[in-house]
Amino acid sequence: MRESLAGEYDSLSELLNKIENExxxxxxxxxxxxxxxxxxxxxxxxxxxxxxxxxxxxxxxxxxxxxxxxxxxxxxxxxxxxxxxxxxxxxxxxxxxxxxxxxxxxxxxxxxxxxxxxxxxxxxxxxxxxxxxxxxxxxxxxxxxxxxxxxxxxxxxxxxxxxxxxxxxxxPALQTVISIDANGIETEVERKPAPNIDPLxxxxxxIIEQEGKSLAALNASLFASRVSDSVSRRIMQTRRALAERMIRYYSIAKGLGVAVNPVPVADLAAAAAIDSALVYHLSRIYDLPMSRRESGKLVAVIFTQLALLMGAIWTVHLASSLLKITSAGLSTLITASGQGAIAYYSTYLVGQITERYLEQGKSWGEGGPKQVTEEILAGMDKNSIIATAREDILSRLQSQSSAKG
Ligand SMILES: Nc1nc2c(ncn2[C@@H]2O[C@H](COP(=O)(O)OP(=O)(O)OP(=O)(O)O)[C@@H](O)[C@H]2O)c(=O)[nH]1
Ligand SMILES: [Mg+2]
Structure with a gap:
């Protein structure tokens, strides 16, 4: 018993390692x-x-x-x-x-x-x-x-x-080709063609670029869900850790995308697509897989709640307060990263709310989506998340521009 458990712990920790090392x-x-x-x-x-x-x-x-x-x-x-x-x-x-x-x-x-x-x-x-x-x-x-x-x-x-x-x-198998020398004499020679694997x-x-890190995380979680019940608590921890990592990964991706290429709020559709990809992957981590369509719907529900609770103006407030804090140097980067931080924050919220929904077995519970959203907002230290977001985004922007320059 102990041995078989040890085996499962080993494969779990191997998987965690794999994710750690990306x-x-x-x-x-x-x-x-x-x-x-x-x-x-x-x-x-x-x-x-x-x-x-x-x-x-x-x-x-x-x-x-x-x-x-x-x-x-x-x-x-x-x-x-x-x-x-x-x-x-x-x-x-x-x-x-x-x-x-x-x-x-x-x-x-x-x-x-x-x-x-x-x-x-x-x-x-x-x-x-x-x-x-x-x-x-x-x-x-x-x-x-x-x-x-x-x-x-x-x-x-x-x-x-x-x-x-x-x-x-x-x-590819050897090919016989006819070669003609300077005197016009033909000889048959065998030629080894190069592999043709470019389309693959x-x-x-x-695939690796698009899904890269989340792919590794996703697969590890699928594998984890197949090991025995005796390690289910460990699995729950693994899921939380994976989910947390994945939420952060998506948040950074979106924040960075917006920071590098600041877009008007009209681009909400693109933003929602990133969030629903996150929901899609989270549902797999929790072994309650949702279709892309279902994921999109869930994001719409969450957006509605967030808008109701925070009002459409919240982004504007957030943006101006961020800009006030940071006036020294790097001005364009800072402006950009301010917008990026908001994008990061919104994806982070969507991730947390989705996670709660999945932990409850794909249910909002008695109080519906409103209550879940309120609880998550109440339990979250917005400023520290935004600060982390800005750090994450700025450090990546700076390393990018120093790599280029
Ligand atoms: N014509 C042709 N032959 C190939 C190609 N790829 C592999 N082969 C030949 O197929 C044979 C088997 O190749 P392996 O790579 O050893 O096959 P494998 O699937 O690893 O085989 P096992 O390890 O025994 O399961 C070798 O003789 C290769 O030269 C190809 O693209 N075209
Ligand atoms: Mg082989």
């Missing part, structure tokens, strides 16, 4: 010999992983860093192939690694087999983010490839969006 783990999963290790080598730009025409080359879970991603902290994780005759233990290893990853590259080399489909369904049910990668595209004509992609798309509709279904050639790299960058 690591993102990308794991491959797929049948034997579809080219998982080759794909990771192509991504890494090295021969970090051993490959072979024989089935079952990869026997353990191994990892390397994706160096071409500047921000660092992206790990590529290789796993043994699924579906091996006698490989159940290895298959379990692979699934386990995938469950901890933030993003899964599910690699296939032809249309889906029933066991591949089953594995994808399992991943989908557990909430993993999956890219479906059709490897060995060099073996197909353009027409065949498109037909295959269309078929894959159909099989996984509702599980993988079409932008996340990508054809690549990680390790682009998509990975997009």
């Amino acid at each position: 690591e993102i783990h990308v794991a491959v999963l797929g049948r034997v010999s579809v080219g998982k290790s080759s794909l990771l080598n192509a991504l890494a730009g090295t021969d970090a992983f051993s490959t072979s025409p024989l089935h079952g080359e990869t026997r353990t879970v191994e990892r390397t860093v994706w160096q071409s991603y500047d921000a660092g902290g992206v790990f590529l994780i290789d796993t043994p192939g699924l579906d091996e005759a006698k490989g159940e233990a290895r298959e379990a290893l692979a699934h386990d690694a995938a469950a901890r990853a933030d993003l899964i590259l599910f690699v296939v080399d032809s249309d889906l087999t029933s066991s591949e489909l089953a594995a994808l369904q399992q991943l989908h049910a557990s909430g993993s983010l999956v890219l479906l990668v059709l490897n060995k595209a060099d073996r197909y004509s353009a027409g065949e490839r498109d037909a295959l992609l269309a078929s894959l798309k159909q099989h996984v509709s509702g599980m993988v969006t079409s932008e996340n279904i990508i054809a690549v050639s990680a390790d 790299v682009d998509r990975l960058w997009d």
Whole structure:
């Protein structure tokens, strides 16, 4: 008992570490010999992983860093192939690694087999983010490839969006080409084509940049929700910590966005979109997933309450008081960061209110949204939050401008 608990604590603390260090783990999963290790080598730009025409080359879970991603902290994780005759233990290893990853590259080399489909369904049910990668595209004509992609798309509709279904050639087969020398003599030579993985790299960058840190946090929380009840208190703490981190992350993102690019209040729609993304992710941390639409609605409810309670003028007051405090130097930065701080504060409020709603099992309780909003406002030290916001934003603005200059 103690041992199994210790194991769970270990994996939890590993996850927390991962979030602390802002690591993102990308794991491959797929049948034997579809080219998982080759794909990771192509991504890494090295021969970090051993490959072979024989089935079952990869026997353990191994990892390397994706160096071409500047921000660092992206790990590529290789796993043994699924579906091996006698490989159940290895298959379990692979699934386990995938469950901890933030993003899964599910690699296939032809249309889906029933066991591949089953594995994808399992991943989908557990909430993993999956890219479906059709490897060995060099073996197909353009027409065949498109037909295959269309078929894959159909099989996984509702599980993988079409932008996340990508054809690549990680390790294209040798090509025979005719070379003609200066005397016009033709000889056949074998040529090794370069890997073609650019569409996948682009998509990975997009995802990591857009969702980056929250992706790691999100996945850790999904994993945490699968461990046993005996650690549920610890999980609640983990959730709070994750939620807090995520709220802060979104608050900074919005504050910074507004500070760098001060917008008239007319841009409320864009602001609301950020807040509803936050709500969407928080609902996953609390294992009470809401759709994007539901999240948007919740934000509208919260905005209404905030406006009723604080009046539309509150932003103006806040802005002028902030500007008064800070008149020395850096004037444009300060003005900008004043607006940013307000944006930060509003997202922070939305986050706190949503968290309360989720903790109560997706309910406002007897007093409705008004009471929850009042309680949160009453229990919050506005000035210290705004001060933190300004510090966060200013320090980032300054490091940005010093990096540029
Ligand atoms: N034609 C072609 N062959 C490829 C491609 N990618 C990989 N291969 C070949 O497929 C074979 C298997 O590649 P691996 O990367 O070892 O496959 P794996 O999925 O890691 O296999 P296991 O570790 O055994 O599960 C090797 O002979 C590769 O050269 C590709 O894009 N095109
Ligand atoms: Mg392998």
